[in-house]
Amino acid sequence: MADFTLDEDQKQIQDMMRKFAEKELRPIARDCDEEDKLPADLLEKVWELGFCPNIIPEKYGGYDMGRSALNAAIMVEELAWGDASLAIGALSPLLMAVPILEFGTEEQKEEWLPKFCGEKFYPATAALMERRITFEPTDLHTTVEMEKEVMVLNGAKCLVPLADQAEQILVYAATAKGAGAAAIEAVIVDRNTPGVTIGEREKNMGFKPLPLFPVTFKDVEVPMTRRLGGNKGIQFMRLLNLSRANLCAMAVGVSRASNEYAIKYAKERFAFGEPIASRQAVAWMLGESAIEVAGMRLMVWRTAWRLDRNEDATRDAGLTKMYCADKTMLITDYGVQVLGGHGYIREHPVELWFRNGRGFDTMEGLAIG
Structure with a gap:
């Protein structure tokens, strides 16, 4: 039987996030919306809250405080109450860190997770959405071809947070169009890889402070070691x-x-x-x-x-x-x-x-x- 009465730890993190949102997000939200900007100092302030290192095991450099989707929901509600655009931008490194925690091989965890445990904000993101009216997350048109030693990506993504400054982009692509969720892979791609093109920043009705970009992939070759989950892939x-x-x-x-x-x-x-x-x-x-x-x-x-x-x-x-x-x-x-x-x-x-x-x-x- 589910009991959604918050325990003392959950009440504490809820209160902490609410106070942070009230102090750091609400006062700047309007100016950030008017100026279409995501302040660099805010990214560092949110980073200091430990969203990434808190959920990463100690052997990879984290604090190993455990990870809970429910606790995450409690925290991000409060941050979005402050401002959703700023919250999404500041938490974008989780778009790569969480999938690695979930499905990364031991070698991938050892290589990538320590990067999310440093003192400074580590820019990373993920690319899922595609610009078409019939977009469906389980029917991706971006493809990845598995060859002997490399994977080859082709396709186009949109609404990729912080793509212009991310060190890596976790790209979701299908091994076969129309094959559903089971055919979707996640590939870790360096932003400066040949064939990766970051377009001009998108202009949207809302979420104006959040830097969102279209990204295209043209015959992008990535080593097989960058396939998240190795031979097992992802769920x-x-x-x-x-x-x-x-x-x-x-x-x-x-x-x-x-x-x-x-x-x-x-x-x-x-x-x-x-x-x-x-x-x-x-x-x-x-x-x-x-x-x-x-x-x-x-x-x-x-x-x-x-x-x-x-x-x-x-x-x-x-x-x-x-x-x-x-x-x-x-x-x-x-x-x-x-x-x-x-x-x-x-x-x-x-x-x-x-x-x-x-x-x-x-x-x-x-x-x-």
């Missing part, structure tokens, strides 16, 4: 489920931020001699949003709990992804609606959360825990 669906749980936790954080702000505004904004929160139409939007935030969180925690138990959480993760994406749009739209005309201007952050909230419906693979 792609587990990595996708871990990613969805993490991204949905961030959606909860964004939704909660919008709902809390709208409630505060509705209590303080007076019209016709009373706060607008007393108006039934407004109260319904605020109440429905609060209910949905709680429901979203419960779905995320259940998915993470199943992942921590090494169960097949594919169905849970899929349902959670669809539900959280839909309700985040609803809640952030309500946030703008409650503020009326003020919700449309940049003096208030609800329009920022609305723009970011729209992205959760399309994003895959931008976070993992």
